[in-house]
Amino acid sequence: MTETPNPHIVDADTLTGEMRPIRRAVLSLGSNLGDRLASLQGAVEAIADTPDVWVTAASPVYETTPVNCPPGSDNFLNAVLLIDTTLAANRLMDRALAIEDAFDRERSEVPNSPRTLDVDLIVVGDRRSNDDHLRLPHPRAAERAFVLKPWFDVEPDAVLPERGPIAELLADLGTDGLVHRDDLSLDVG
Numbered sequence: 388m389t390e391t392p393n394p395h396i397v398d399a400d401t402l403t404g405e406m407r408p409i410r411r412a413v414l415s416l417g418s419n420l421g422d423r424l425a426s427l428q429g430a431v432e433a434i435a436d437t438p439d440v441w442v443t444a445a446s447p448v449y450e451t452t453p454v455n456c457p458p459g460s461d462n463f464l465n466a467v468l469l470i471d472t473t474l475a476a477n478r479l480m481d482r483a484l485a486i487e488d489a490f491d492r493e494r495s496e497v498p499n500s501p502r503t504l505d506v507d508l509i510v511v512g513d514r515r516s517n518d519d520h521l522r523l524p525h526p527r528a529a530e531r532a533f534v535l536k537p538w539f540d541v542e543p544d545a546v547l548p549e550r551g552p553i554a555e556l557l558a559d560l561g562t563d564g565l566v567h568r569d570d571l572s573l574d575v576g
């Protein structure tokens with residue numbers, strides 16, 4: 388449900404027909420199972436192949452210590468993508484889940500269990516949502532250096548709505564547990 392101060396104001400996601408604004412979105416990619424780089428690169432290609440989505444930047448790749456994961460979990464590779472899209476945010480969420488499935492993502496009852504691919508929506512324009520299916524901005528992004536650092540690399544002046552400039556959030560959080568893998572990169576074509 389989109390939050391808007393005036394219920395008669397129609398959110399962009401409820402518009403039908405030809406007119407849809409282009410919005411900038413930030414996607415976080417993660418993998419700590421299988422061929423991690425291949426999964427991240429595959430996700431970039433699948434997102435780039437999505438109609439009405441244009442990938443504008445891929446961040447550097449970071450090797451990151453698992454945060455709030457089961458004991459013994461392996462390190463992640465994490466990166467961030469900037470996209471422009473005219474897709475409704477819910478359609479983008481559906482697409483992200485389908486891409487995870489295509490890369491053999493298994494869903495477990497165990498929170499934060501190892502995964503071949505995680506595609507999270509961090510922000511989609513100024514869209515707010517508080518559905519189980521789609522929470523925007525991502526409710527845990529502000530506490531995640533593995534999201535904020537790669538995002539900062541590609542958009543240093545970005546602001547996380549209601550939380551503030553990501554540069555400030557990152558300065559408070561620090562970057563312990565993150566290693567820039569300058570031997571790895573994502574190709575946006």
Ligand SMILES: Nc1ncnc2c1ncn2[C@@H]1O[C@H](COP(=O)(O)OP(=O)(O)OP(=O)(O)O)[C@@H](O)[C@H]1O
Nearest residue numbers: 499505506507508509519520521522523524525527
């Ligand atoms: N902004 C969002 N990005 C990704 N998934 C979201 C978002 N908001 C809600 N979801 C929902 O969360 C579910 C995916 O949860 P998943 O198991 O991938 O969480 P996770 O990535 O392990 O943990 P976290 O949400 O803390 O990153 C999906 O059902 C998806 O619809």
Ligand SMILES: Nc1nc2c(c(=O)[nH]1)N=C(CO)CN2
Nearest residue numbers: 417451452453454463499533
């Ligand atoms: N380092 C790291 N830790 C995590 C990650 C992640 O992508 N990287 N994702 C999580 C749930 O989405 C939980 N913990």
